Amino acid sequence: ETGVTQSPTHLIKTRGQQVTLRCSSQSGHNTVSWYQQALGQGPQFIFQYYREEENGRGNFPPRFSGLQFPNYSSELNVNALELDDSALYLCASSQGGSTHGAGNTIYFGEGSWLTVV
Amino acid sequence: AQSVTQPDIHITVSEGASLELRCNYSYGATPYLFWYVQSPGQGLQLLLKYFSGDTLVQGIKGFEAEFKRSQSSFNLRKPSVHWSDAAEYFCAVGANTGNQFYFGTGTSLTVIP
Numbered sequence: 001e002t003g004v005t006q007s008p009t010h011l012i013k014t015r016g017q018q019v020t021l022r023c024s025s026q027s028g029h030n031t032v033s034w035y036q037q038a039l040g041q042g043p044q045f046i047f048q049y050y051r052e053e054e055n056g057r058g059n060f061p062p063r064f065s066g067l068q069f070p071n072y073s074s075e076l077n078v079n080a081l082e083l084d085d086s087a088l089y090l091c092a093s094s095q096g097g098s099t100h101g102a103g104n105t106i107y108f109g110e111g112s113w114l115t116v117v
Numbered sequence: 118a119q120s121v122t123q124p125d126i127h128i129t130v131s132e133g134a135s136l137e138l139r140c141n142y143s144y145g146a147t148p149y150l151f152w153y154v155q156s157p158g159q160g161l162q163l164l165l166k167y168f169s170g171d172t173l174v175q176g177i178k179g180f181e182a183e184f185k186r187s188q189s190s191f192n193l194r195k196p197s198v199h200w201s202d203a204a205e206y207f208c209a210v211g212a213n214t215g216n217q218f219y220f221g222t223g224t225s226l227t228v229i230p
Contacts, residue, residue: 004160033217042121042207042220043161056217090160106218108153110160 003027004093004109012115013081021076021112025093029107032074034066035090037111043090049074078114086116119144121208123221130198131229138193138224140208149211150191151218152182156204164206167191178202203228 003026013019025032031050035043045058049068063079072093078085094106122141130136142148149168153161165176172184182193191208205225209218 035218040222042209042222043218045217045219048217058217092161105163107163108161110158 004091004107006089006091006109006112008112009110010113010115012117015081015083015116017081018077018079019081019114021078021089021091021114023074023076023091023093023109025072025074025091026107029093029095030072031094032068032072033092033094033106034074034076035092036060036085037088037090038084039087046076081116083116086114088113119210119212119219121210121219121221123206123208123224125224126222127225127227129227129229132200133197136193136195136198136202136226138206138208138226140191140193140221141189142191142208142210143189144210148191150182150184151209151211152176152180152191152193153207153209153220154178154204155207155223161207164193198226198228200228200230202226 005024007022033048034046036046037043046060046064047054048056052068065077068074088111090111091109092106120143124139151166152164154164155161164180165174165182167174167184174182180195182191184191203226205223207223208221211218
């Protein structure tokens with residue numbers, strides 16, 4: 001149990017639709033990262049939020065966007081869904097946005113499974 | 118560019134046998150290295166991590182890993198595998214700015230009785 005909770009756990013959307021995934025970070029953690037894990041692949045970094053600001057982004061198009069709220073929870077929004085967006089979306093939380101550091105443990109949630117049909 | 122290679126897509130071992138999962142990385146600076154385990158339908162659980170110091174790192178569940186700079190490797194080992202170790206294992210490099218990980222494609226471990 002990592003204290004990072006994600007919702008919904010599973011959902012099915014139609015191509016072209018929009019989806020919002022949610023993440024509650026572990027208590028005291030001010031940094032949230034989102035990853036996409038396609039079937040049979042390792043997780044790919046989407047972006048990171050630190051104190052409500054995006055402070056890092058991977059190679060994902062602008063239709064992937066996010067928010068972080070004052071309580072440090074976060075949302076991942078994906079517009080104009082494509083079939084290739086079908087994946088497990090993982091949220092990770094940590095304390096401190098600048099570096100992994102020796103004491104900066106990062107915790108992952110169990111993910112949201114998105115299927116686009 | 119940062120990257121992680123896990124050359125073994127799938128490994129099968131007998132329960133009680135030793136295990137070594139390979140990981141090679143490419144990173145321009147001193148790497149932060151991690152091993153994560155993922156059970157079916159689950160998120161990622163940290164097994165161990167290396168930042169500096171002793172190159173042999175002990176982790177949870179009896180796992181250890183050795184950082185070898187000359188070989189750009191961070192192989193995961195366990196002396197005696199249990200059936201409950203069957204899962205997907207991911208090696209990752211941590212960026213030294215921000216908390217971004219670069220993951221390998223994973224090694225699937227099957228344990229036979």
